[in-house]
Amino acid sequence: MTRIRVAAYVIRHRAVPELLVFDHVGMPEAGTQIPAGGVHPGERLEHAVLRELAEETGMRSASVIRQVAAEDTTTYFHLHALPTTPDAWTHTVQGQGDDAGLTFSCRFVPLPLEHPLTGGQDAWLDRIDARWTAER
Structure with a gap:
């Protein structure tokens, strides 16, 4: 069975x-990533991306702007974070998933990126319309 991801x-x-x-704290080989993960059976994609964001970073204040692209089994979304969101923090993943117990070092980096993301996760960044990145 194919695993659907966001x-x-x-x-x-x-x-x-x-x-x-x-x-990943203590796992430099994992590389720099964006929040992503599997969709539960019957779960809406927009809900899944917000859930994965909260699970992996602890962040609960972002809002979904739109779907950016669908590639193979992964759907990419553009989300908006408040300007008051901290610059950097660490978060330990809770729950029963594959990432449970892992600690992630989260941070905001300026666009365009200086270095590519792991696994080509940055492939669709150019589809984010600059109008949507402005303060709202």
């Missing part, structure tokens, strides 16, 4: 648009 381009606007990324 991924979150969480954008915060300050002087320039910034993207939320994270690294």
Whole structure:
């Protein structure tokens, strides 16, 4: 059975648009990533992306702007973060999923990115319309 996934381009606007990324604490080989994960059976994709964001980063204040792209089994979403969201934090994943107990170092980085994301996760960033990254 194919696993359906979602991924979150969480954008915060300050002087320039910034993207939320994270690294696995103690696992540098995992590379820099965006929040992403599996969709539960019967779960709406928009709900899944917000759930994955909360599970992996602890962030609960983002809002879904729109679907950006669907690639193979992963659907990418553009989300908006408040400008008052912290610059950086660590979060330990709770629950029963594959990431349970892992600690992620989360931070916002300016766009365009200096370095590519793991697994080509940045492939659809150019589809985010700059109008939607401005403060709202």
